[in-house]
Amino acid sequence: MSKVLIIGAGGVGGVCVHKCAQVPEVFSEIVLASRTIEKCDAIAASVKERTGRDIVTDTVDADNVPELVELINKHKPVLVINLALPYQDLTIMDACLETGVHYLDTANYEPLDEAKFEYKWQWEYQDRFKEKGLMALLGSGFDPGVTNVFCAHAMKHQFDEIHQLDIIDCNAGDHGHPFATNFNPEINIREVTANGRYWEHGEWIETDPLSFSMNYDFPEGIGPKKCFLMYHEELESLVKHLKGLKRARFWMTFSDQYLNHLKVLENVGMTRIDTVKYNGQDIVPLKFLKEVLPEPAGLGERTKGRTCIGCRIKGMKDGEPKDYYIYNICDHEEAFKEVASQAVSYTTGVPAMIGAMLMLTGKWTGEGVFNMEELDPDPFMEKLNIHGLPWTEVTFKN
Template identity: 65%
Template structure:
């Protein structure tokens, strides 16, 4: 029986709270903390109605190490699950380190002043977490997260050598809004508008944003045009999949979405440099975020599916084989179960399960780790039970 502290009350945080509450034999006491308590109260009420479990609520500024230390000391959790903004990863890790508590997140640190998705800042904590006997689990969402574990499973159980990986992500859902993002608009738009990047033959290669695309046949969804982006799981998988010759990441966008994004970018609304407006400094992208629907509000009436997985090619017993490992998730089912859309659901379920793996002593080793550095089998054995069944198909 363990206490858990969840920081961040957005769409993903809500899913994590619901899924932890559904495992009272693992999570004996759940505290949810955020800068504002209103969302926490809504989530706690939803959990109470669905499971009968009581959720404790606390207020915290996750940019303040001192406030975080006070909160962690007060709640005394076995692990902190970070579903706040990626800007706050380092303050939460620092507070965990100082209070002697283990850590898990779903996305890597992102410096506010620059779109630079990389793990270097968090990997730098390796020695300190090791010395304190604490575990930090990085990127335990879906992508990064489950996709890393699909690759690790292929590495350990299917292939002798993996040479090529394409991580493919399709949201074929319809939320009914002319333009909205399925997770934090700042992070989502920064991710899409930065240069594309992929690993090939021992080096990183760069392309202009959204300049390369291909048609991919997504399971249960069909053929969709997907665009090459950079995604942070590539950085760790390059280190942890030996023999890799190339890894790329592809994501689908509707034509309507891309038209809106192009116009917003052309008029400067996606910028992250401050501009002066009527005597105030504002960041255009932060202002745009306030105008767009909250991702956690999209689930009502959301139809369609997500289809996300890994296309993996390599050698087994001297023969070339190609497999796809994937999950399909329905927006409507996710909403009916926990009141969330499938993008939040597919990120939140693995975070709760990753914390369970730690608390059960399966993923418990001192240091800072990406999920593919743990045994993928116990996690993947539970993933279907927790709501994300997965399949392997020959290509």
């Protein structure tokens, strides 16, 4: 029986609270905090209606270490689940170190003034967490997160050597808006407009944003979709931990409508992350754009279709070449029925709960900072099938 503190009341936070509430034998007490108490209270009301459980709510400025320390000392959780913005990872990690509490997040740190996705800042916390006897689990979402565990599972059970990895993320859902993002617009647009990058023959190769694409035929009736090469943070840890890897890439699907809107917004300067003057005030165009776009947490009721996220892996097994695909399909409407959220938030919030569950039950333990693929994949893979994200494996004939 353990108390957790969840920071962040967006779409992913909402899913994670609902899923934690479904497992009272592990999550005996749940506290939800964010800058906006009304969002926390709305999630708590939804959880109460669905599960009958009471969620404690509170407020915090996650940029402020003393406030975070005060919050943690007030509620005394065993684990902090960080579902706030990636800019706030380090302040929350600092607060966990100061209060002696374990840490988990779903996305790596990036500086506020530069769209730069790197683990180096968080990896530098290794010695501090180890010295305190604490565990920090990084990237316990879907990608990163489940995709890392898929790779660890493949390495443990399917391959002797992994040579090529393609992580392929398809959202085949439709929310009916001309332009909206399925997770935080600010993070989404920073990610999509950044240069692409992939790993090949021991070095990183950089590409212009969305300049490389491929068509991929997705399973279970989703069919062929155009996918664009991007840089995604799990590549950085996977190329470090998967020995023998010769090439690793990440792909994501986007509709023509999304890309056309994004191009126009980019051309007129609305995706800029630097400060501009407006009526004597400093504003960041992308932050303003975020305020006028639909709130991702509110898209669930009108989103239909499915997501398909998986890993296409090639390598060697028993001296023979092997071509293998492992994936999950998640239905937007089914996710909304269960936890009042669309599938993009669901596929991140559920793995956050599972990672926390494995830490609290002692299935995943350690001192220091860990990426998902460094831990035993078997208990995580088992929980995916139980808690709403079942996976499928396919081996293609050579």
